Amino acid sequence: MTIRKLSVIAAAVFSALIFNSCEKENSSGQTDLKIKMTDNPFDATEVNVDIREINVKMNDSTSNWVTLNTTSAVYNLLDFQNGIDTVLAQGMVPTGTLKEIRFVLGDDNSIMIDNVLYPLTIPSGSESGLKLKLNKNLNATADSLLIDFDAALSVIKTGNGEYKLKPVLKIK
Numbered sequence: 001m002t003i004r005k006l007s008v009i010a011a012a013v014f015s016a017l018i019f020n021s022c023e024k025e026n027s028s029g030q031t032d033l034k035i036k037m038t039d040n041p042f043d044a045t046e047v048n049v050d051i052r053e054i055n056v057k058m059n060d061s062t063s064n065w066v067t068l069n070t071t072s073a074v075y076n077l078l079d080f081q082n083g084i085d086t087v088l089a090q091g092m093v094p095t096g097t098l099k100e101i102r103f104v105l106g107d108d109n110s111i112m113i114d115n116v117l118y119p120l121t122i123p124s125g126s127e128s129g130l131k132l133k134l135n136k137n138l139n140a141t142a143d144s145l146l147i148d149f150d151a152a153l154s155v156i157k158t159g160n161g162e163y164k165l166k167p168v169l170k171i172k
Contacts, residue, residue, distance in 0.1 A: 030092045032142040035068065035101065037075065037149060038085040044113055047077040047151040048120070049165070050106030054089035055129070057100040065102065066093050074108050077151050085146060098136045101145075102129040111155060111163050120155070122165045132169050148172060 035054055052072050055065040068089035080086055109120040122130070132147070153168040 029095050031095045031138045031140065032090070033068065033093045033098070033138065034090040034142075034144040035088050036085045036144065036146045037077075037088050038080045038083070038146055044078065044111055044151065044155075045115065046110065046112035046117070047155065048074050048108070048110045048112075049077060049122075049149075050074045050108040051088060051103060052106045053104040053129075055102040055104070056093055056098060057102070058094050058098060059096045060099060066091065068093075072106075074106075077149055088147075093138070095138060095140055098134060098138055098145075100134070101132045101147075103132075104129040109165065118163050120163050120165050122167075130167055132171075134171055146172065 033056065051070065051074075054068045054070045056068060057063075057065050068091035070089040071087065075086070075088075105122050109122055110117050111120045112118070136145075148170050150168045150170065154165055156164045156166055158164060
């Protein structure tokens with residue numbers, strides 16, 4: 001297994017976004033937004049990411065972030081491959097254009113290679129969070145977003161043998 005493969009998988013899980021919903025009239029001006037995660041196949045045994053909180057920013061005119069009800073946990077990205085996904089967060093947001101998603105990450109991130117667990121450093125993950133910019137008009141009543149995080153493209157082995165996560169995210 002190579003670091004390049006690790007990077008591809010890490011990027012795929014946070015990268016692919018799929019929006020699904022029902023078309024209904026909405027008089028409340030709110031959209032029920034659900035954020036899910038999946039991953040592409042990868043050769044590492046584990047790529048663990050500590051997700052603490054997910055926030056979204058709606059429309060250009062507001063600087064306010066909406067915190068979604070997040071299932072805070074350490075997720076092994078490799079558990080979500082080949083059509084398997086999981087709901088990370090859900091909550092009501094103002095109907096409109098989704099501009100940005102912020103993943104606030106904890107410090108319990110790791111990667112297992114050849115049965116050895118290594119720390120996985122995520123620059124700014126627990127401080128400013130991992131931010132994903134987009135420009136998606138949400139459906140009026142409900143919308144769902146599938147994020148494919150490509151671990152194989154996102155995990156980088158440094159010259160001193162440490163592993164860093166620089167997420168590659170795809171929106172589908």
